[in-house]
Amino acid sequence: MDGRAELGAFLRSRRARIKPEDAGLARYGERRRVPGLRREELAQLAGVSVDYYVRFEQGRGETVSDTVIGSVATALALTGTERTHLFNLARAISPGPAVAPQRQRLRPGQQALLDSMTTTPAYVVGRRTDIIGFNALYAELLGSLATVPPAHRNTAWLVFLDDDVRGRYVNWESKARNVVAYLRMDAGRHPGDPALAALAEELTNRSEDFRRLWADHEVADRTHGGYSMRHPTAGDLTLNYESFQASDDPDLSLIAYSAEPGSPSHAALNALAEHAPLRY
Incomplete structure (x- = not known):
């Protein structure tokens, strides 16, 4: 960029x-x-x-x-x-060569932690909104994640270019705005990242919605919030999420979802967890 x-x-x-x-x-x-x-x-x-x-x-x-x-x-x-x-x-823009960030990988212990969270949808997100790792319940919640090619396991790509994932968000516009704001923030942190530039170019060329939101130059960091999700068998779920930043990589975060205890969404999430495989 x-x-x-x-x-x-x-x-x-x-x-x-x-x-x-x-x-x-x-x-x-x-x-x-x-x-x-x-x-x-x-x-x-x-x-x-x-x-x-x-x-x-x-x-x-x-x-x-x-x-x-x-x-x-x-x-x-x-x-x-x-x-x-x-x-x-x-x-x-200060003088000096641009340095592309190194590839991010999940440690075995981090994946084991994700797999142990059998009743909590969770994933690890890195730069460019890349999905570095996830557990079975999050894959079940998002739909296409388990079968999509690894190159497309990226939140922005899925939200804008995968119709199944798009349909999982009741308020898709809110999710899309947040994802674009995260990408903009990453672009500022890592201006020499060719993979981010390539992703933004692909989304710009293929999605009118992305072009519209990208032009707003909104920025945001992941902290906490909530989304209403729609699952084909579990129905609508109102979920909150919390973000936990990795101590050894500020660009890597664990995102975990939960439902209000005793709510219909909590019951639906537990039912979904019972039928989800142990891992993908």
């Missing part, structure tokens, strides 16, 4: 969502050709010259200090995750 283009697109997308009056700037009733803040207005709010900010947005600011980047982030009212993403993008 072009780091300079990514930085510029992210900054423009964040300028576009801020109204001048919300930032304490007068509009004087003039017509504006673009939504949100102009470059000169953002430069004023960040306390830098217009030329300095323009160079930064165009990716020509290799020597921009952390203080300036922080001032721009504050002026744009970025969230903590967005601020981290901005710093990642800014650092990625």
Whole structure:
């Protein structure tokens, strides 16, 4: 991916969502050709010259200090995750060769842990939303995971290009937005990852929904949340998930799902676990 283009697109997308009056700037009733803040207005709010900010947005600011980047982030009212993403993008354009990250693998002990979680759908996700490992109940919940080729065991690929998986999410749009936001975050952390660039290109070429969401430049980290899933025999299940980051690899996380004890979803999940194989 072009780091300079990514930085510029992210900054423009964040300028576009801020109204001048919300930032304490007068509009004087003039017509504006673009939504949100102009470059000169953002430069004023960040306390830098217009030329300095323009160079930064165009990716020509290799020597921009952390203080300036922080001032721009504050002026744009970025969230903590967005601020981290901005710093990642800014650092990625610094001189130096891009380094592709090493392949991630699951240790036997990690797979054994997954297999022991017989009543809890769980999987390990890595960079690019790659599914590094999973247990039988998660495969049963997702549907296509056990039979899909290993090269396509990737959450983004499945959510956008596998009709069976797409149909498993009651609110597919919410899941899709989250997945794209995770990919954007990864792109900032690893701008030299050719596999991520290839995945984004394939999804852009094959999915109109992905193109639409990718253009929003939203970013997010996995923490916790919930989805409503639809299983062909168990019916609809309301599930919560928690994310646990690996201590030796910050790009590797265990995601485990659960249902509210005593709820219909909990009963359905237990019934599903009884009929799921011990492992795939």
